[in-house]
Amino acid sequence: EDKVVQSPLSLVVHEGDTVTLNCSYEVTNFRSLLWYKQEKKAPTFLFMLTSSGIEKKSGRLSSILDKKELFSILNITATQTGDSAVYLCAVESGTYKYIFGTGTRLKVLA
């Protein structure tokens, strides 16, 4: 059965800290891995990863994929209160089918 597991489930940090969120997966036909940020309602797209070892960066956020060990990490440096959200990892397994993890809830304290 296809599975995506995120860890930790929840964490609380102070502004300025760096956090690393993990996403591991077991899927039958991996095509891509996506990260989303979900604040109040709709998830918003962050990154899509298809190749191992190539870091994607957007401001203070970065992500990398390891297809051999079947995981990805999302790093957030110099965290701000606006980074507080649930971060979702999704894997495309086969064609058009997306398996989501349960998310990591991040709270950044001022």
Place this chain on the structure above:
Amino acid sequence: EAQVTQNPRYLITVTGKKLTVTCSQNMNHEYMSWYRQDPGLGLRQIYYSMNVEVTDKGDVPEGYKVSRKEKRNFPLILESPSPNQTSLYFCASSLRRPTLNTEAFFGQGTRLTVV
């Protein structure tokens, strides 16, 4: 403004009364999908559509139907809703498969309660 619009945003209904949640996108996207989000289970894909008249089941299709008669609309139909379909539903769209570096846009969600 590029957006995915779901209606209604909130709905409380009774068991067995057919309902439709609409989803419309104004970006001429080919790919659309429905998800439900439940505590501890994350987002689970219900149905998806690759283009007009092309739909397929996701992970949890039981109790749901969809149709894609026009590119912009992808309604989710619950013929006989049951309490276990109480959930937060999201519609998403993208130009092509999100694996082709195209961003997926999500609607604002529909919170459905079936009593």
